Amino acid sequence: MRTPSVFWAEVVIPAIRARVAKVLYSQGYSQGEIADIMGVTQAMVSKYITRYSPPEILKPLEKEIENIALALVELIKRGEKKENLVKILERKYFELLRNEEFCKAYESYSGLPGNICGEILSFISExxxxxxxxxxxxxxxxxxxxxxxxxxxxxxxxxxxxxxxxxxxxxxxxxxxxxxxxxxxxxxxxxxxxxxxxxxxxxxxxxxxxxxxxxxxxxxxxxxxxxxxxxxxxxxxxxxxxxxxxxxxxxxxxxxxxxxxxxxxxxxxxxxxxxxxxxxxxxxxxxxxxxxxxx
Incomplete structure (x- = not known):
């Protein structure tokens, strides 16, 4: 079932990873170092840097993805613990559930009503x-x-x-x-x-x-x-x-x-x-x- 969290994991997270990988690589990090930081293979990092292009469905979310990626890069450069990076990413997911463009993109991806996103947030403390x-x-x-x-x-x-x-x-x-x-x-x-x-x-x-x-x-x-x-x-x-x-x-x-x-x-x-x-x-x-x- 294509839930908002599946959309986040399968479509949005790869776009964020690719942007983080490209920025870190441009700043002197090796592909091995980036792979270790991101918890993926070096081959995947190479793909993110050289061959990955975000799907058209993410076009309206370009600025959001850029902001998330640059925030992660700043924290990585400061030596932030991996568990904290994970927490930040998950928090961003819940924030995007309030984002109209994210919900529209999810609707296109899943064929389900985008208002599902908002209903998931009832337990989140803003x-x-x-x-x-x-x-x-x-x-x-x-x-x-x-x-x-x-x-x-x-x-x-x-x-x-x-x-x-x-x-x-x-x-x-x-x-x-x-x-x-x-x-x-x-x-x-x-x-x-x-x-x-x-x-x-x-x-x-x-x-x-x-x-x-x-x-x-x-x-x-x-x-x-x-x-x-x-x-x-x-x-x-x-x-x-x-x-x-x-x-x-x-x-x-x-x-x-x-x-x-x-x-x-x-x-x-x-x-x-x-x-x-x-x-x-x-x-x-x-x-x-x-x-x-x-x-």
Whole structure:
């Protein structure tokens, strides 16, 4: 029987494995090392690298598969235990059961109604998933050697919301923000309701495609890197305003378009800042990497 989990295992997982294998191989890992990490044969790794092409049915899920693969690559490079990689993959499966494109692809694959996906989720705790996902991404962020130079005077925060958040209690973030201790970034474990400013931005935007945000410093070098990164950038007008007014203005930008980053050039009493947005924390980190690449 073609269940959603069979679709995940037989169709989606090979596409993720192939992308992970290609990225690791391009970064100097041998096929043997990749095979050991992924728990497959070296011959299969060779096939993933040289001959595999994802089936057409996965075309609408390309970005999701790319995000999952790049998140796994980051964790593999940090030496994450295999059991934790498995947990992350399984969590992604349950998250995709909420994804309309995944459910449509499953429907095409199985010939069964796509709403089966949603019914499977009745026992999944969304809040725990959000905390765990943000915690993993935060750990990667804190180990990023380039990140300390991007922390603004007001400090950074990393926030991730439930789908369609109703208030700041539906947004997980870092209590007290991300700060520097002896030149290294430090953060407390994420909690729901721990942020007001970044959380309110996500609440006001309230778009399933914009559930995560990270703020970094602004500067001419950052703006130039943003332009070179190929990301979609919006810019607020310079001027004195309150935090609430800033939140409202940023949310207004998302009424017509989805932006990767928003530049707030600041004003009297307002520190310049850049907000990086994404579907999830890994999407934000991917965009941060693009910016860092051009700094």
């Amino acid at each position: 809040r725990q998933s959000v905390i765990e996902e943000l915690s993993k991404a935060l750990s990667v962020l804190l180990s990023d050697e380039k990140f300390p130079e991007l922390i603004p005077e007001i400090r950074s925060n990393f926030a991730y919301s439930l789908p369609n958040p109703k208030g700041i209690e539906d947004v997980a973030a870092v209590p007290g923000r991300i700060t520097l201790v002896h030149g290294k970034p430090f953060a407390m474990p994420p909690q729901f309701g721990a942020s007001r400013h970044t959380a309110k931005i996500l609440v006001r935007i309230s778009n399933p495609q914009v559930r995560a945000v990270l703020n970094i410093r602004y500067g001419e070098d950052v703006e130039e890197a943003l332009k070179l990164s190929g990301l979609k950038i919006a810019r607020l007008k310079e001027g004195s305003r309150s935090e609430e007014e800033t939140e409202v203005k940023i949310a207004e930008l998302f009424k017509e378009e989805i932006w990767d980053a928003v530049i707030d050039p600041g004003g009297f009493g307002v520190e310049p800042c850049v907000y990086i947005f994404g579907r999830d924390p890994w999407d934000v980190i991917r965009k941060l990497r693009l910016i860092e690449k051009h700094l």
